[in-house]
Amino acid sequence: MHVIEAKGCRIPAVGLGTWQLGGRDCVRVVEQAIRLGYRHFDTAQLYGNEREVGEGVRASGIRREEVFVVTKVAPDNLAPRQLARSVRDSIGHLRIGEIDLLLLHWPNKGVPLKDTIEALCNVKRDGLARHIGVSNYTVALLDEADRLSEGRLVCNQFECHPFLDQSKVLGACRLHGMAPVAYSPIARGGARRDATLEAIGKKRGKSAAQISLRYLVQQGIAVIPRTSKVERLAENIALFDFELSGAEMAEIATLAKPDGRIVDWAWSPQWDR
Numbered sequence: 076m077h078v079i080e081a082k083g084c085r086i087p088a089v090g091l092g093t094w095q096l097g098g099r100d101c102v103r104v105v106e107q108a109i110r111l112g113y114r115h116f117d118t119a120q121l122y123g124n125e126r127e128v129g130e131g132v133r134a135s136g137i138r139r140e141e142v143f144v145v146t147k148v149a150p151d152n153l154a155p156r157q158l159a160r161s162v163r164d165s166i167g168h169l170r171i172g173e174i175d176l177l178l179l180h181w182p183n184k185g186v187p188l189k190d191t192i193e194a195l196c197n198v199k200r201d202g203l204a205r206h207i208g209v210s211n212y213t214v215a216l217l218d219e220a221d222r223l224s225e226g227r228l229v230c231n232q233f234e235c236h237p238f239l240d241q242s243k244v245l246g247a248c249r250l251h252g253m254a255p256v257a258y259s260p261i262a263r264g265g266a267r268r269d270a271t272l273e274a275i276g277k278k279r280g281k282s283a284a285q286i287s288l289r290y291l292v293q294q295g296i297a298v299i300p301r302t303s304k305v306e307r308l309a310e311n312i313a314l315f316d317f318e319l320s321g322a323e324m325a326e327i328a329t330l331a332k333p334d335g336r337i338v339d340w341a342w343s344p345q346w347d348r
């Protein structure tokens with residue numbers, strides 16, 4: 076299995092995103108994904124599907140230590156007591172024991188970062204999560220969080236695909252020894268309509284979505300594409316039987332646009348440009 080390593084944490088390079096998956100469909104897709112070789116699942120308190128993700132893992136019959144499950148603390152739960160309580164709730168929903176990687180889903184200016192990071196480190200110390208990290212952190216926030224955690228954070232998960240230049244935050248991840256994990260790695264399906272990705276894919280018998288994903292994993296970035304369709308699960312994980320050339324990587328890098336960001340909310344931090 077291909078993994079991205081950071082500080083002793085081995086993150087399977089391809090995971091399944093589960094935002095907007097719910098109910099029996101979510102259980103079924105997770106179970107099927109495990110059959111097809113997925114070993115990494117991305118959920119969050121905000122997605123309301125931790126129960127179903129845990130149920131899919133258990134229903135598959137796989138040994139617990141063979142899967143890597145990520146969940147994220149909601150931005151309203153970042154005060155220390157709420158953080159600890161919400162993580163216990165997540166564990167209760169998932170019913171798979173310790174969380175493999177626990178992330179802070181978004182920064183929240185209303186709670187001092189020092190308090191949140193201390194609470195996150197305590198959750199790890201208390202054995203509720205094997206590894207801890209952040210999501211949607213900018214260069215400045217990563218610098219501060221890394222200092223406050225004394226280097227304990229292993230990951231930053233952020234929007235990353237060929238249409239958005241994320242070189243600054245990627246550089247900060249490398250500087251701090253954190254694994255980058257790309258969300259919306261096929262630009263919410265937008266990659267499949269791109270002529271450049273399609274043309275490169277055609278030469279190799281691959282889809283534009285696969286080229287988008289390969290472009291990221293080839294740079295040492297883990298990807299967590301989401302699909303509700305069982306037939307696309309196999310497509311999104313078949314990324315390791317080909318390699319993009321230097322010229323193809325450079326051509327894909329030119330697709331980044333200043334307005335390429337998809338996920339932007341009122342509570343988003345000041346993004347690096």
Ligand SMILES: NC(=O)c1ccc[n+]([C@@H]2O[C@H](COP(=O)([O-])OP(=O)(O)OC[C@H]3O[C@@H](n4cnc5c(N)ncnc54)[C@H](OP(=O)(O)O)[C@@H]3O)[C@@H](O)[C@H]2O)c1
Nearest residue numbers: 092093094210258259260261262263264284300301302303
């Ligand atoms: N940390 C955060 O703040 C954050 C934010 C956003 C997302 N995430 C995580 O990242 C995961 C992935 O991101 P995302 O859901 O925003 O976007 P994405 O994975 O880039 O795109 C998902 C969309 O692409 C379609 N799709 C999937 N595979 C395809 C393929 N092979 N060909 C064509 N279309 C395909 C899906 O439709 P079908 O279902 O019809 O296949 C779906 O509409 C989320 O599920 C979530 O776990 C995290």
